[in-house]
Amino acid sequence: MMIRILVAAAALTVAPSAPAQQTDWVKVRAEWNQPMAPFRILGNVHYVGTAGISAYLLTSPQGHILIDGGMAESAPLIAANIEKLGFKLADVKILLVNHAHWDHAGGLAELKRRTGARLLASAAEVPALESGRSDYRPDISISAPGVKVDGVLKDGEEIRLGTNTLVTHLTPGHTKGCTSFSTQIPSGGDSLTVLFACSLSVADQPLTPGHGYDAAPADFRATFAKLRATQADVFLSFHAQQFDLALKRAKQVAGDTEAFVDPGELRRRVDAAQAAFDAEMQRKTNR
Numbered sequence: 704m705m706i707r708i709l710v711a712a713a714a715l716t717v718a719p720s721a722p723a724q725q726t727d728w729v730k731v732r733a734e735w736n737q738p739m740a741p742f743r744i745l746g747n748v749h750y751v752g753t754a755g756i757s758a759y760l761l762t763s764p765q766g767h768i769l770i771d772g773g774m775a776e777s778a779p780l781i782a783a784n785i786e787k788l789g790f791k792l793a794d795v796k797i798l799l800v801n802h803a804h805w806d807h808a809g810g811l812a813e814l815k816r817r818t819g820a821r822l823l824a825s826a827a828e829v830p831a832l833e834s835g836r837s838d839y840r841p842d843i844s845i846s847a848p849g850v851k852v853d854g855v856l857k858d859g860e861e862i863r864l865g866t867n868t869l870v871t872h873l874t875p876g877h878t879k880g881c882t883s884f885s886t887q888i889p890s891g892g893d894s895l896t897v898l899f900a901c902s903l904s905v906a907d908q909p910l911t912p913g914h915g916y917d918a919a920p921a922d923f924r925a926t927f928a929k930l931r932a933t934q935a936d937v938f939l940s941f942h943a944q945q946f947d948l949a950l951k952r953a954k955q956v957a958g959d960t961e962a963f964v965d966p967g968e969l970r971r972r973v974d975a976a977q978a979a980f981d982a983e984m985q986r987k988t989n990r
């Protein structure tokens with residue numbers, strides 16, 4: 704929800720009492736759903752999302768893992784992107800999701816139908832995934848097609864499929880079960896850590912008790928601390944703007960094979976997210 708955060712930040716610097724602008728979701732969705740040609744990021748990690756909303760395919764000879772489904776209208780684009788790279792939808796065996804909001808989980812039901820994959824998610828995301836609605840998110844009324852969860856992931860759990868190994872990192876705050884994942888990509892004689900980071904934005908949450916997620920502030924702080932103690936060579940997230948996808952891809956196309964490698968990026972992203980969170984907390988408590 705980058706747009707909402709920018710609006711909130713602008714309102715904060717200019718006039719704290721200015722009314723929030725209405726987001727034109729029809730327009731935003733159309734922009735986010737612009738097609739993007741799929742490509743290999745590095746190792747067995749491929750980008751198969753749209754221009755605005757990410758989806759990642761981790762491939763192995765024994766089957767593939769797809770992280771995220773984008774919006775409902777993104778599913779056909781993601782499926783086509785997988786096939787454009789030469790992979791078969793039927794070889795996608797596991798579906799994952801960073802969190803259960805409509806812009807990341809909306810395409811899961813259709814992608815599950817097309818691939819036959821099992822959907823694994825953290826326990827706290829199951830109700831929203833299966834109902835298609837986030838009960839403690841008051842800002843917008845867009846729902847996602849409900850999708851059945853086939854297995855529950857715990858913090859630190861390893862997801863293995865062929866030569867793929869992903870580690871689950873629960874990073875709640877943006878939602879109760881916001882889930883990041885990491886994997887190791889061999890590089891020279893060493894390996895690179897790739898982090899698929901769950902959203903870190905407040906995104907219109909009240910952050911005050913009585914709205915269905917009283918632990919949100921504590922969860923955000925714990926997640927920031929956890930990610931500060933995490934090392935990642937490649938920071939990937941689920942909104943293109945949140946990790947400068949277009950810029951990095953342009954560098955890669957121009958010949959920079961390390962365009963996505965930046966060991967300092969995770970820390971910078973966490974610092975920025977925490978600053979936005981702190982400002983939002985201050986704004987709410989000063990009301």
Ligand SMILES: [Zn+2]
Pocket residue numbers: 704802804877902906
């Ligand atoms: Zn979200």
